[in-house]
Amino acid sequence: MSLVELTEEQKLIVETVREFVEKEVVPVADDLEHADEFPDKIVEQMKEMGLFGMMVPEEFGGLGMPLITYALTMIELSRGWMSLAGILNTHTMATFFIKTFGTEDQKQRFLPQMVTGNPRAALLMSEPHAGSDVQAIKTRAIRDGDDYIINGQKMWATNGLRSGLCMTLAKTNPDADPPFKGMSMFIVEKEPGEQRSGGVIVGKNIEKLGYKGVETTEVAFDDHRISSANLLGGKEGQGFIQNMAAIEVGRVNVAARAIGVATRAFEEAIHYAQERKTFGKPISQHQAISFKLAEMATKIEAARMLMLNAATLKDAGERTDLEAGMAKLYASEMCMEVCTDALRIHGGYGYSKEYTVERLFRDSAFFLIGEGTSEIQKLVIGRRLLERYKIES
Numbered sequence: 001m002s003l004v005e006l007t008e009e010q011k012l013i014v015e016t017v018r019e020f021v022e023k024e025v026v027p028v029a030d031d032l033e034h035a036d037e038f039p040d041k042i043v044e045q046m047k048e049m050g051l052f053g054m055m056v057p058e059e060f061g062g063l064g065m066p067l068i069t070y071a072l073t074m075i076e077l078s079r080g081w082m083s084l085a086g087i088l089n090t091h092t093m094a095t096f097f098i099k100t101f102g103t104e105d106q107k108q109r110f111l112p113q114m115v116t117g118n119p120r121a122a123l124l125m126s127e128p129h130a131g132s133d134v135q136a137i138k139t140r141a142i143r144d145g146d147d148y149i150i151n152g153q154k155m156w157a158t159n160g161l162r163s164g165l166c167m168t169l170a171k172t173n174p175d176a177d178p179p180f181k182g183m184s185m186f187i188v189e190k191e192p193g194e195q196r197s198g199g200v201i202v203g204k205n206i207e208k209l210g211y212k213g214v215e216t217t218e219v220a221f222d223d224h225r226i227s228s229a230n231l232l233g234g235k236e237g238q239g240f241i242q243n244m245a246a247i248e249v250g251r252v253n254v255a256a257r258a259i260g261v262a263t264r265a266f267e268e269a270i271h272y273a274q275e276r277k278t279f280g281k282p283i284s285q286h287q288a289i290s291f292k293l294a295e296m297a298t299k300i301e302a303a304r305m306l307m308l309n310a311a312t313l314k315d316a317g318e319r320t321d322l323e324a325g326m327a328k329l330y331a332s333e334m335c336m337e338v339c340t341d342a343l344r345i346h347g348g349y350g351y352s353k354e355y356t357v358e359r360l361f362r363d364s365a366f367f368l369i370g371e372g373t374s375e376i377q378k379l380v381i382g383r384r385l386l387e388r389y390k391i392e393s
Contacts (some may be wrong), residue, residue, distance in 0.1 A: 066208045137169060139169070268356055
């Protein structure tokens with residue numbers, strides 16, 4: 001029995017993405033990964049399917065789907081190639097920012113375009129010296145008449161080069177106490193594909209262990225001027241709160257992506273275990289292997305339940321930092337464990353680029369870091385649990 005009941009439209013969307021992945025992604029993913037090649041053709045198909053506007057309200061041309069539908073499609077995309085989900089994720093988080101916190105003018109100006117995936121969006125939060133400690137960012141946005149002038153340096157920008165719109169967290173009041181009250185979010189527009197656009201400078205693509213094909217860059221601001229009309233929500237000091245709300249969406253997304261990668265690793269392992277023979281029988285019939293398979297499948301299902309619970313609560317408008325943190329923490333660690341066991345089941349072949357499990361194993365490391373490390377999730381979970389079960393003195 002499923003934890004959630006999907007509408008026929010939701011089922012159709014998930015099934016359509018699953019079929020698309022099987023037909024268009026699975027046959028080419030390994031080659032694209034090893035070439036570290038951006039999947040232009042596949043991304044164009046994703047645009048045509050409406051995936052970039054999945055969570056945008058229908059009044060702006062989107063599909064108007066809840067987070068839970070989006071998360072289920074992320075499982076399917078990541079099962080094919082995790083990088084595709086990364087290309088889509090920062091864009092979807094940007095649409096969440098604007099539809100949730102944007103002024104009416106901002107919604108009308110940006111959401112209809114973003115539905116098409118043109119422009120695509122990036123999220124600029126982390127900095128070289130500030131990742132988990134968001135309040136330590138140094139990027140400044142100084143008011144100058146009807147404009148803001150932005151200076152600073154951002155790191156780990158997925159879609160950094162090809163994006164035309166960057167949700168950028170900056171300090172408008174560096175003297176605020178506590179610091180988070182001096183942070184604001186800006187909608188920064190730039191020319192897609194250009195290394196320099198006004199005062200926005202995009203660095204080279206950062207080479208990574210996995211998560212290939214999708215660009216990850218540094219983005220610097222050098223006296224970049226934008227209109228005050230692009231201050232998200234039109235009010236300073238709301239950036240940190242807005243960012244944390246979006247991070248809950250991001251953590252559900254990362255959990256879903258981890259489930260997708262783990263699911264594929266399990267499928268590769270169970271198929272291989274039935275084909276590979278040792279001591280006169282398939283290795284799946286050896287108790288040591290069958291136990292591993294049982295544990296892998298159980299862990300994946302447990303992660304799925306945690307993720308669906310967090311997505312359901314977020315869709316209901318509830319605060320979900322606890323549930324999203326639990327889902328992200330467990331799914332991330334689970335994915336690494338499942339991919340490691342899949343590699344072990346493959347033996348020496350698991351270490352070879354000829355087998356998909358090698359790619360999955362490398363991608364699994366990303367989830368331990370993306371949208372907050374496992375250690376940060378534990379801090380968030382512990383803090384919220386102590387608030388919930390506080391003993392009155």
